Amino acid sequence: MEPLIGMGVLALIGVAATIAGASEDLESDVGSQSNPNSQVQLAPQMMFPHRIYNKAVSGEPPSNALMCSVGAAVATVLISEFTLSPLFALVIGSLVAACVHGTFAVTSVLGRSASQKRFKQPIYLDMIRSHTPVIMGYSFITTFCILIVSYMMTVVLGHPFPLTMLAFIWGITVGAIGSSTGDVHYGAEREFQQFEFGSGLNASNSGNIVRYGESGIRNGYDNSWFCAKFGGPVTGIAFGMTVFLGSWVTTIFDPAKGLTQGWFSVIAGVAIVLILIIWNWKIEVEARKAFGPYKEDKTEEASA
Amino acid sequence: MSAGGAGGGAKGGYPQQTIMAIGAVGGLAGIYLGHFMPPAFSFFGGLGAICAIVWGADAVRRVASYGLGTGVPSIGMIALGMGIVAALFGLSVGGIAGPIVSFIAAAVIGAIIGVLANKVIGMGIPIMEQAMVEIAGAGTLAIIGLSVVIAGEFTYGPVIENVVANGYIALIFIIGGMGILHPFNANLGPDEKQDRTLMLAVEKAAIAVVIAGFASSLHEGLMAAGLNIFIGLIIWAFAFMKYYGLVKRDAHAVVGTGLLPSAEELQ
Numbered sequence: 225m226e227p228l229i230g231m232g233v234l235a236l237i238g239v240a241a242t243i244a245g246a247s248e249d250l251e252s253d254v255g256s257q258s259n260p261n262s263q264v265q266l267a268p269q270m271m272f273p274h275r276i277y278n279k280a281v282s283g284e285p286p287s288n289a290l291m292c293s294v295g296a297a298v299a300t301v302l303i304s305e306f307t308l309s310p311l312f313a314l315v316i317g318s319l320v321a322a323c324v325h326g327t328f329a330v331t332s333v334l335g336r337s338a339s340q341k342r343f344k345q346p347i348y349l350d351m352i353r354s355h356t357p358v359i360m361g362y363s364f365i366t367t368f369c370i371l372i373v374s375y376m377m378t379v380v381l382g383h384p385f386p387l388t389m390l391a392f393i394w395g396i397t398v399g400a401i402g403s404s405t406g407d408v409h410y411g412a413e414r415e416f417q418q419f420e421f422g423s424g425l426n427a428s429n430s431g432n433i434v435r436y437g438e439s440g441i442r443n444g445y446d447n448s449w450f451c452a453k454f455g456g457p458v459t460g461i462a463f464g465m466t467v468f469l470g471s472w473v474t475t476i477f478d479p480a481k482g483l484t485q486g487w488f489s490v491i492a493g494v495a496i497v498l499i500l501i502i503w504n505w506k507i508e509v510e511a512r513k514a515f516g517p518y519k520e521d522k523t524e525e526a527s528a
Numbered sequence: 529m530s531a532g533g534a535g536g537g538a539k540g541g542y543p544q545q546t547i548m549a550i551g552a553v554g555g556l557a558g559i560y561l562g563h564f565m566p567p568a569f570s571f572f573g574g575l576g577a578i579c580a581i582v583w584g585a586d587a588v589r590r591v592a593s594y595g596l597g598t599g600v601p602s603i604g605m606i607a608l609g610m611g612i613v614a615a616l617f618g619l620s621v622g623g624i625a626g627p628i629v630s631f632i633a634a635a636v637i638g639a640i641i642g643v644l645a646n647k648v649i650g651m652g653i654p655i656m657e658q659a660m661v662e663i664a665g666a667g668t669l670a671i672i673g674l675s676v677v678i679a680g681e682f683t684y685g686p687v688i689e690n691v692v693a694n695g696y697i698a699l700i701f702i703i704g705g706m707g708i709l710h711p712f713n714a715n716l717g718p719d720e721k722q723d724r725t726l727m728l729a730v731e732k733a734a735i736a737v738v739i740a741g742f743a744s745s746l747h748e749g750l751m752a753a754g755l756n757i758f759i760g761l762i763i764w765a766f767a768f769m770k771y772y773g774l775v776k777r778d779a780h781a782v783v784g785t786g787l788l789p790s791a792e793e794l795q
Binding site for chain 1: 582598600601604605653665693694695696697698699702703705706709710714715716717718719720724725728732739742743745746768771772773774778779780781782783784785786787788789791793794795
C-alpha cells in the first residue's frame with residue numbers, strides 16, 4: 225500500500241476513534257453507568273431518592289464490547305449473505321446494537337429501582353422514556369465509529385483478525401478508557417458539587433448526591449451536558465491517541481518490509497510510551513507544586 | 529422456561545436442584561436435538577442455551593449474594609472464559625459425546641478455580657467451589673448451545689469454521705456472559721426476587737438467540753435463520769412483558785411522572 229494512503233486511512237481511524245471515545249463517555253454519563261453508579265445506587269438507601277437513570281449494565285468495557293460485537297456480527301452477515309454495501313451494513317449493525325443496548329439499559333434501571341422498594345425509590349416512567357433514546361443514540365454513534373475503525377483495519381490495513389473479533393477488542397478498549405478517563409469528571413465532581421471542591425468524598429456524605437439542578441430536578445441530561453464540556457472530549461482524545469499512536473508506529477515502520485523496520489516500530493512504540501510517562505509525571509509534579517495538599521479552612525482550625 | 533412461573537409468593541423461590549436440573553438436562557437436550565435434527569431446527573440449541581443461561585444466572589445470584597458487589601460482572605466473564613476452554617477441549621476430543629466431555633471438563637476447571645479462590649486467594653465464600661462448578665458448566669452449555677444455533681451442529685470442524693474462525697466466538701462469549709451476569713447485576717438490591725432475576729435471564733438469553741440466529745443465515749440459509757430469529761423474538765417479547773409485570777409487582781411505585789418523595793413520605 226502507498227504510504228500516503230496508509231497515513232490517510234490512519235487519520236480517518238484516529239478521527240472515528242476520537243468521536244467514539246467522546247460519545248462512549250457521554251453515553252455512560254447519561255445513564256450513570258460504571259463508577260458513578262455506586263453512589264446513584266446508594267443514594268435512596270441514605271434517604272435521598274432521585275430521578276437519575278441507574279443504568280447498571282456491568283462495567284463499561286463488557287457493555288461496549290457487547291454493543292460492538294453485536295454490531296459487527298450483524299454487519300458481517302449483511303455484507304456476506306445479503307451483499308449489502310459495507311456502509312449500510314455498518315449502519316444497520318450499529319442500529320441493532322443500539323437497540324440491544326437499549327434493552328439492557330431499560331431492564332437494569334427497572335430492576336435496580338424495584339430492588340430498592342424498602343427505601344421508597346419510585347420508578348419514573350417519563351425519565352426512562354426520555355433517557356433511553358439518548359442512551360441508544362450515543363451507543364449508536366460509539367458502535368458505528370468502532371465498526372469504522374475495525375472495518376478499516378481489517379479491509380484496508382489488512383489486520384489478520386476478523387471484524388467481529390476486532391470490534392470486540394476495540395469495544396473493551398473504548399470502555400476501559402471511558403471508564404478510567406471520563407468517569408472522574410462525573411463521579412467525583414458532578415455528583416458532589418455541593419461540597420467544597422477538592423475535599424474528597426467524606427464517608428458521611430456517601431449517597432448524598434446532587435439531586436436538584438439549576439432548574440428543577442437534576443437528571444442524566446444535566447450530567448451529560450456537564451461532561452460534554454470536558455470529560456467526554458478528553459476521553460475522545462485519550463482513545464483517539466491510543467488508536468492513532470498504536471497504529472502509527474507500524475504504518476511508518478512497516479514490519480512487512482523487513483526485520484529492521486519491525487525493530488524500528490518497536491523502538492518508536494517504546495519511545496512514545498516513555499515520553500508519555502515522563503510527560504504525565506511532570507504534570508503531576510507541577511500540579512502538586514501549584515496546588516499542594518488540601519488545606520483546612522481557618523474556621524475549621526479555630527474550632528478544632 | 530420454567531423460570532417463567534406465575535410469580536409465586538414474594539419470598540418463594542425455585543429450589544436450587546430444580547434450576548440445576550433444568551440447566552444441565554435442558555441445556556444438553558437442546559444441544560443434542562439441535563445437532564441431530566435438520567438445520568432448520570437449530571433453534572433447539574438456542575433453547576438449550578436459554579436453560580443454561582438461566583441456571584448460570586441463578587448460580588451467580590447465589591454466590592454473589594455473599595456480597596460480591598462489583599465482582600458480579602467479573603464472575604460472568606470468568607464463567608464464559610472457563611466455558612470457552614472447556615467447550616473447545618470437549619468438542620475436539622469428544623466426538624459425539626463432545627458436549628458431555630466439555631461439561632465434565634468445565635466442572636473440573638470450575639472446581640479448581642473455586643478451590644483456588646477460597647484456599648489461595650482466601651475469599652472464604654462457603655459455596656464458592658460448588659457455584660464455580662455450576663457457573664463453568666452453565667457457561668460451557670451456553671457457548672455450545674449458541675454455537676449449535678450458528679453452525680447447526682457441534683462437530684469440532686464446522687464449529688471452528690463457522691463460529692471461531694470468523695470471530696463470532698467473541699460475540700457468543702460476550703452475549704452469553706452478559707446473559708449470565710446481567711440478571712443479578714441489574715436486580716441488585718435488598719429487595720431482589722429470584723423469579724424476577726431469572727425472568728430477566730430468559731429475556732437476555734432470548735436476545736442472544738436472536739442475534740446468533742441472524743448470524744446462522746450465513747451457514748444455514750434464510751429459512752433456518754428466520755425461524756431462529758422468530759422463536760427468539762417470541763420468547764423475548766414474552767419474557768420482557770413478564771419481567772415488566774414482576775417489576776410492577778415488586779417496585780415501591782411505578783409512576784408516569786412526579787416529584788421526589790418528601791421527607792414525610794419517606795418516614
